[in-house]
Amino acid sequence: MAQAGVYGRRLGQPLQLKHAPSLITRSLRSDALAVTEIRNDNPVRDLSGSLPADDAYLVSLKFRDYDDCECWEDGRCITKSNIRSGATYLYDLKRDPRYVIDKPFHSVFFYLPRSALDDIARQSRARRIDELGYEPGIGHDDGVIRHLSAVLLEALRRPEEVNQLFVDHVMLAFSAHVARTYGGLHSVTAPARGGLAAWQARQACERLEADLRGKIPLKQIAAEFDLSVSHFSRAFRVSTGLPPHQWLLQQRVKVAKQLMAVIDLPLSEIAIAAGFANQSHFTRVFSAAVGISPALWRREMYRVPNIET
Incomplete structure (x- = not known):
């Protein structure tokens, strides 16, 4: 199936990249939401290519300063500004956003289609969001976007360990935050506070x-x-x-503990059986949750010899 949204390869190619890792969710009743890492340490000086026209926005967190960035919209230069690391910038894909590439850059780009904003407004029983408020080339000090970007950057670098529920959760939080912060979303009624039956x-x-x-x-x-x-x-x-x-991570750890009672079962096999990508992933998550490595936990719990590390 051809990719429709502006993420991954369709975002990377106009920015001189052959590889642009992305994570995708379809947690809303809308087009896909996605996040893509964009990095080029040795760019060729040129005006970036046009991105596919789309009724959607890109929201970007910058990891590098980019001085004297010449920003274009609708075929003309509209501003020249200093892009700052840690700041958030918005781009309207209906306006053909481009910029002059003349120095290394590193960012993550969130792809947010109009249909997602409409869905969030419907769920919140709020008025439809007209347009997101932003000025080209002007950054925002957005702590939420910084945090979500840092979390997703780790996931982008370990795609084999990605939990789709986690991606869905983070991207939903991102969409709601942007709708409120830049779209002025206000719920008509307070959300229900009760739990599931x-x-x-x-x-x-x-x-x-x-x-x-x-x-x-x-x-x-x-x-x-x-x-x-x-x-x-x-x-x-x-x-x-x-x-x-x-909750799912907690269950994985619980299952792993049960499996470690089988003393001759290798940790590598326990990792896969408990839903982890590999033993390294298992060790990292288990250690964070329990405070010690799986091998040490097993030795202390069952007084077994040091057969694994």
């Missing part, structure tokens, strides 16, 4: 536990209860105390 919570947990790899999209699980992703995620957290992706 007991049978819904039980069924949702069973559904998640049946796929420890976390490949089932939140959208699919929420649809089984005829709920939006945002409503389901909020209600699930009220019922269980954790958002779905963190």
Whole structure:
């Protein structure tokens, strides 16, 4: 299936990149949302190519300063400004945003289609967002975007370890934040605060536990209860105390502990059986959750000899 949105290769090529890793979610009833890492340490001086026209925005967090950036829209230079590391910039893909490439750059770009903004407004029972407010070349000090970008950058660099529930959760948070901060979204009514019904919570947990790899999209699980992703995620957290992706990580650790009771079962096999990408991924998550490595936990719990590290 051809890629429709402006992310991954379709974003990277006009910026002189052959490889542009991306993560994608379809957690809203809209076109795909995506985040792409863009980095070029040795660019060729030129005006960037035109990005595919789209009724969508790019929201970008910069990891490098970029002095005297010549910004273009609709075929003409509109401003020249100093781009600052850590700042957030917005681009309207209907306006053919481009810039002069003449120095190394490193950013993440979030792709946010109009259909996603419309869906967020419907879920919030709010008025439709007209346009996002921004000035070309003017950055925003946005701590939320900085945090989400740092978290997703780690995921982009370890795609084999990515939990789709986590990507869905973070991208939903990103979309809601942008709608409120730059689109002026105001809910007509306060969101429901209650949790899932007991049978819904039980069924949702069973559904998640049946796929420890976390490949089932939140959208699919929420649809089984005829709920939006945002409503389901909020209600699930009220019922269980954790958002779905963190609850699933907790279950992985629980299953791994049970499997480690089988003393001659290698940690590499336990890692895969418990839904981790590999032993390194298992060790990193387990150590963060429990405070010690799986091998040390097993030795202390079952008094077994040091057969693995």
